[in-house]
Amino acid sequence: MFEIHCPYCDEKRPEIEFAYAGEAHIVRPNAQDQGEMSDADWSQYMFIRDNVRGEHCERWWHQHGCNMFFNAVRHTVTDKFVMTYKMGKSRPTAKQIADAKK
Amino acid sequence: MKYSAVSLFANALSGHKNWPEQFPDKAPKKEYDVIIVGGGGHGLGAAYYLAKKHGITNVAVLEKGWIGGGNTGRNTTIIRSNYLFDESAGIYDHAVDLWDGLSQELNYNVMFSKRGVLMLAHNVHDVQSFQRHVHANRLNGVDNKWLTPQQCKDFLPILDISEDRRYPVMGGALQMRAGTARHDSVAWGYARAASKLGVDIIQNCKVTGIKRGADGAVEGVETEKGYIGAKKIGVSAAGNSSVLMEMAGLRFPLESYPLQALVSEPVKPVLNCVVMSNAVHAYISQSDKGELVIGAGTDQYTSYSQRGALHIIEHTLMSICEIFPIFKRQRMLRSWGGIVDVTPDRSPIVGKTPVPGLYVNCGWGTGGFKATPGAADMLAHTIAHDAPHKINAPFNLDRFVGGRLIDEAAAAAVAH
Numbered sequence: 001m002f003e004i005h006c007p008y009c010d011e012k013r014p015e016i017e018f019a020y021a022g023e024a025h026i027v028r029p030n031a032q033d034q035g036e037m038s039d040a041d042w043s044q045y046m047f048i049r050d051n052v053r054g055e056h057c058e059r060w061w062h063q064h065g066c067n068m069f070f071n072a073v074r075h076t077v078t079d080k081f082v083m084t085y086k087m088g089k090s091r092p093t094a095k096q097i098a099d100a101k102k
Numbered sequence: 103m104k105y106s107a108v109s110l111f112a113n114a115l116s117g118h119k120n121w122p123e124q125f126p127d128k129a130p131k132k133e134y135d136v137i138i139v140g141g142g143g144h145g146l147g148a149a150y151y152l153a154k155k156h157g158i159t160n161v162a163v164l165e166k167g168w169i170g171g172g173n174t175g176r177n178t179t180i181i182r183s184n185y186l187f188d189e190s191a192g193i194y195d196h197a198v199d200l201w202d203g204l205s206q207e208l209n210y211n212v213m214f215s216k217r218g219v220l221m222l223a224h225n226v227h228d229v230q231s232f233q234r235h236v237h238a239n240r241l242n243g244v245d246n247k248w249l250t251p252q253q254c255k256d257f258l259p260i261l262d263i264s265e266d267r268r269y270p271v272m273g274g275a276l277q278m279r280a281g282t283a284r285h286d287s288v289a290w291g292y293a294r295a296a297s298k299l300g301v302d303i304i305q306n307c308k309v310t311g312i313k314r315g316a317d318g319a320v321e322g323v324e325t326e327k328g329y330i331g332a333k334k335i336g337v338s339a340a341g342n343s344s345v346l347m348e349m350a351g352l353r354f355p356l357e358s359y360p361l362q363a364l365v366s367e368p369v370k371p372v373l374n375c376v377v378m379s380n381a382v383h384a385y386i387s388q389s390d391k392g393e394l395v396i397g398a399g400t401d402q403y404t405s406y407s408q409r410g411a412l413h414i415i416e417h418t419l420m421s422i423c424e425i426f427p428i429f430k431r432q433r434m435l436r437s438w439g440g441i442v443d444v445t446p447d448r449s450p451i452v453g454k455t456p457v458p459g460l461y462v463n464c465g466w467g468t469g470g471f472k473a474t475p476g477a478a479d480m481l482a483h484t485i486a487h488d489a490p491h492k493i494n495a496p497f498n499l500d501r502f503v504g505g506r507l508i509d510e511a512a513a514a515a516v517a518h
Contacts, residue, residue, distance in 0.1 A: 058404070076404055
């Protein structure tokens with residue numbers, strides 16, 4: 001079981017308090033654009049995933065804690081969490097990820 | 103050599119010390135007609151059917167680890183075809199048809215045991231859903247029948263059907279054509295049969311890149327053992343399919359999750375069929391060695407780690423003890439994980455890709471073992487004809503654009 005740092009509680013809590021919520025930074029097209037979108041673009045948004053073997057940006061939900069969603073960078077081969085950050089922050093750069101590992 | 107009672111007896115006389123190797127470990131040639139990436143049952147089977155049915159013998163199977171060391175050796179060996187939709191009935195029942203004669207065809211005992219798969223219904227929704235499956239299966243010519251609680255008990259004597267259980271048994275769907283097989287034998291049997299027909303099986307040979315020409319078509323693969331040319335490449339890499347597709351510049355509707363399984367210490371025969379319970383969330387069978395073989399759902403997060411979390415298998419065992427209190431004091435011997443590639447509709451992708459010469463067999467998720475011969479046959483057909491067979495045509499990549507999903511996710515829930 002992981003210990004996951006919730007950026008809102010600012011505390012490490014056991015994995016069973018959290019629910020995984022899929023790949024992060026997938027932007028839902030706004031309502032007006034949806035009508036104009038091609039099927040291929042909608043498919044990209046709806047179904048296509050990076051499924052990274054390596055450092056993966058993903059959403060977690062502190063379901064049995066503060067109930068907030070946040071983002072995390074986790075290495076999908078070692079399952080090690082590199083960093084967690086609040087919703088609304090942009091995807092971390094390679095440098096930020098490297099710094100977080102130090 | 104051909105395996106037979108005579109060869110077994112002859113080798114017994116020399117203490118079983120003179121059996122020849124089952125298939126040679128080859129070094130790669132410079133070029134092949136077809137390269138299959140992934141040396142599991144699906145990939146080896148595809149190579150076998152390419153050679154056997156389509157006469158394409160200049161084939162290499164590239165495996166990054168050892169034969170049968172991936173999901174082929176990590177699953178819970180369940181074979182069944184009682185899926186809801188017509189397309190699924192087509193491909194899974196085709197696989198069961200091939201399972202039927204596989205030991206004879208490969209001259210290798212894959213120990214396919216049609217002991218039956220019993221899916222337990224614990225609530226009204228289960229009853230309605232399973233009966234719908236039974237009817238849909240009957241229309242598709244797929245074996246599956248509905249049992250009352252007493253009939254379930256008659257078939258599976260250790261089942262408690264008393265009505266005061268927290269999850270009472272309200273009936274069950276039984277597929278008698280279904281059962282289990284020896285998973286290692288499937289990989290070894292296909293490998294041996296394929297190499298006999300001229301296929302090169304190359305282990306410890308990880309693919310690191312897919313080379314494409316100016317026209318976009320594939321030209322070969324970069325590997326740990328150097329560059330190997332091929333005009334046709336079939337990818338059958340389960341959990342790592344996304345990684346390989348990315349090498350060809352493709353993004354796929356796949357997510358890779360750990361799926362765990364575990365076995366108990368061996369006991370005398372007690373469980374005569376495979377039992378699944380979607381509502382309580384677990385499934386169980388007993389191997390020929392006597393171990394109880396147990397599994398349930400995937401871990402919650404994507405991963406390539408080939409291991410999962412303890413609390414997931416704890417939950418699985420709680421479910422097993424809920425259904426079968428008789429197993430409460432059973433000790434677990436081993437647990438492990440494999441990485442399964444899951445599609446949004448929980449149905450596989452078998453066919454062509456947007457890249458000319460690149461074919462794929464992926465997305466089998468938590469239930470790929472049962473489909474091994476069928477998927478292999480379909481991948482081989484698609485590669486040989488550069489067009490899908492009518493059985494795998496619906497399992498194309500385009501369905502995620504066009505919307506014609508084969509939504510077994512809603513239909514199958516946990517069971518795979």
